[in-house]
Amino acid sequence: MGPNLDTCGELLRPLRALMGLKQVALQKGQFNVDGAPYAAAGLLTELVHRGECRASELAHYRIVDASVVSRQLGQLEQAGLITRRPDPADRRVSLLRATPEGERTVARQERRKAKWLSDALADWDDESVRDLARLLGAAMTDIRRHYEDQTATSDSAIKEGTR
Template sequence: MGPTPEICSELLRPLRCLIGLKQVALQRGLHFTDDLPYAAGSLLAELVHRGECRASELAQHRVVDASVVSRQVHRLEEAGLITRRPDPADRRVSLLRATPEGERELTSLEQRKAEWLSQALRDWDEDDLRRLTDLLTSAAGDLQRAAQNQNHPEGAR
C-alpha cells in the first residue's frame, strides 16, 4: 500500500532541515570558490561520478531546465574544471567531462565535507550511519525517478 500522506508529512521536517544545510556548507566554505556557485560544484560532482555525458543528460538527471545546466557548464569551463568535445555519434552535440583539475578540486571539496560530517556525527554508531546512507540513497533514487516521471509522463511506469 505504501506510506500514508500523514507519515510523509512528518518526513518533510527533517528533509527541510537537510536541504537547509546547503546554506551551512556555503557559510563554512564547503564549496569551491565565490566565483563558482554551489550548484555548479554539484554539477561537477555529477560529471566526475557519472563520467562523460551530454548536457541534456545532466539536465534530465538533475530535473532542471537545460539553460540552468548551460550556465553552470559555462562557469565550470571558464574555471578549467570541465572540458567538452564533439560527440562522435552526433557532432552537433558536445560531450562534457571533468578535467584532472576538476577531479582534484572535487576530491578536496568532498574530503572537507566528509571531515565536517565526521565531526558533526561523531556520536553516531557506524552501522546506524550505514543504514541511514542506504535509506537516503534509496529514497533519493525514488524521489528523483518520480520527479523525472512527472516532467516526462510518457516515461512513467
Template sequence: MGPTHETCAELLRPLRAMLGLKQVAMQRGQFTAEHMPYAAAGLLTELVFRGECRASDLAHHRIVDASVVSRQVGQLEHAGLITRRPDPADRRVALLRATPDGERAVAELERRKAEWIGEALAHWDDDKVRELAGLLGEAMDDIRRYTINDGVCAADSVTKEGTR
C-alpha cells in the same frame, strides 16, 4: 499500498531541516571552492561521478533546464575544470569531462563535506550512518524515478493535453 499522507508529512520535516542546514553551510563557505560558484560545483561533482556525458544528460539527471547547465558548463570550462569534445556518435553535440584539476577540486569538496558530516555525527557509529545512507539513497532513487519518469512528467503531459 505505500505510506500514509501523515507518514510522508513526517518525512518532509527532517528533509526541510536538512536542506536548511545545507544552506547555512553554504553561506558559511563550508561547501564552496575557489573560482567556482556553488551550483557549478554541484554540476562538476555530478560530472566526476557520472563520467563523460552530454550537457543534456546532466540537465535531465539534475532535473534542471538545459540553459542552467549551459551557463554552469561555461563557468567550469572557463575555470579549466572541464573540457568538451565532439560526440563521435553526433558531431553536433559535445561530450563533457572533468579535467584533472576538476577532479581534484571535487575530491577536496567531498573531503570537506564528509569531514563536516563526520564532526556533526560524531556520536553515531558507521553501521548507523550506512543504514541512513542506504535508506536515503533508496528514497532519492524512487523519488527521482517518479519525478522524471512516472508522476511529474506524466502529469505535465495530461495537463498540456487537457489545455489544447
C-alpha cells in the same frame, strides 16, 4: 500501498531542516569549492561521478533547465575544470568531461564535506551512518523515479492536447 500522509508529513520536517542547514552552510561558505560557484560545483561533482556525458543528460539528472546547466558549464570550463569535445555520434553536440584538476577539486571538496559530517555525527557509529545512507539512497531513487514518471505522463498529456 505505501506510507500514509501523516507519516510522510513526519519526513518533511527533517528534510526541510536539512535543506535549511544546507542553505546556512552555503551562506557561510562552509561548502565553497575552489574555483567554482557552489551550484556549478554540484554539476562538476555530478560529471565526475557520471563520467563523460552530454549537457542535456546532466540537466535531466539534476532536474534543472538546460539553460542553467549551460551557464554553469561555461563557468566550469572557464575555470579549467571541464573540457568539451564533439560527440562522434552527433557533432552538433558536445561531450563533457572533468579535467584532472576538476577531479582533484571534487575529491578535495568531498573530503571536506565528509570531515564536516564526521564531526557533526561524532556520536553515531559507522553502521548507523551506513543505514542512513542506504535509506536516503533508496528514497531518492524512488522519488526520482516517481518524478520522472509524472513528468513523462505530463509531457505525454501536453503532446496529446496539441494534436
